[in-house]
Amino acid sequence: MKDHLVKAVADGVRVHAAITTNLVNEAVSRHECYPVAAAALGRTMTGALLMAANLKNKECITIKFNGNGPLGSVVADANPEGFVRGYIANPHVNLPLNEKGKLDVGGGVGQGILSVTRFTGLKDPITGSCEIVSGEIAEDLTNYLYTSEQTPSSVGLGVLVNPDLKVAAAGGFILQLLPDATEETLTKLENNLAKIRPVSTMVKDGLDARGIIAELLQGFDKVDYLTTTDLAFKCQCSKERIEDVLISLNEHDLKSLVDDGHAEVCCHFCGEKYQFNKDELTAIYNVSQKLKDNKANN
Structure with missing residues (x-):
């Protein structure tokens, strides 16, 4: 049924x-x-x-x-x-x-x-x-x-x-x-x-x-x-949403992920696992820094 x-x-x-x-x-x-x-x-x-x-x-x-x-x-x-x-x-x-x-x-x-x-x-x-x-x-x-x-x-x-x-x-x-x-x-x-x-x-x-x-x-x-x-x-999670979560991390934690060169994030609700390589983490870190700079300038 x-x-x-x-x-x-x-x-x-x-x-x-x-x-x-x-x-x-x-x-x-x-x-x-x-x-x-x-x-x-x-x-x-x-x-x-x-x-x-x-x-x-x-x-x-x-x-x-x-x-x-x-x-x-x-x-x-x-x-x-x-x-x-x-x-x-x-x-x-x-x-x-x-x-x-x-x-x-x-x-x-x-x-x-x-x-x-x-x-x-x-x-x-x-x-x-x-x-x-x-x-x-x-x-x-x-x-x-x-x-x-x-x-x-x-x-x-x-x-x-x-x-x-x-x-x-x-x-x-x-x-x-x-x-x-x-x-x-x-x-x-x-x-x-x-x-x-x-x-x-x-x-x-x-x-x-x-x-x-x-x-x-x-x-x-x-x-x-x-x-x-x-x-x-049905879970609303996606790799893009996880990226938004990573961008919101503090600079120290995000830099540690970049240095590690790999991150795995698991969604609490559905158990789906998302993988991020060093290039992806570096791009996320750069976006985070730009947002931080823009906020400081405003």
């Missing part, structure tokens, strides 16, 4: 649901994640895509879990076009299963701060934050949407990892009440959420995003399915 996201509305409620198995697999492969890291990264990337679906074109969102657990930081960037990338500080973490017999993502993330930054095209991005409540990702995003954005929501995320470290199923949903929601609508949703299967189970059983929405909105007279967006792992 292709990765995709579906947006829908019904009486007093808005739902986004996504299938992300392939893109999570790619991220897990690129970062060589062990199961706990795979689940944490996959859930965060899926959550970022679901939240980005509300943004306008050219906007994007960054979700960062900065916890004190052994996984370290977990970060995902996503945009409404359906592209996402992510990284995890310590992908090679092994933890025993939690008391429910599940991957201990909460223990891996630990306590700390969840921050959500929206890049809207204005001069300064907008960042909201809250304390991490469980580290299980979905519960934390639900809490963030309620406490920081005053949006009553329910977030469900799931990643099923096979023993061979391949992702068998991944997906998620965000369900949000609209201002005209009635008590009847709230009761229906609560009943449906109480009996719904785990997201990873629904995806493994073959449900697509529309199927997940249908499960969430059982008993609603009419569900309007609005748009379907293809999803993919």
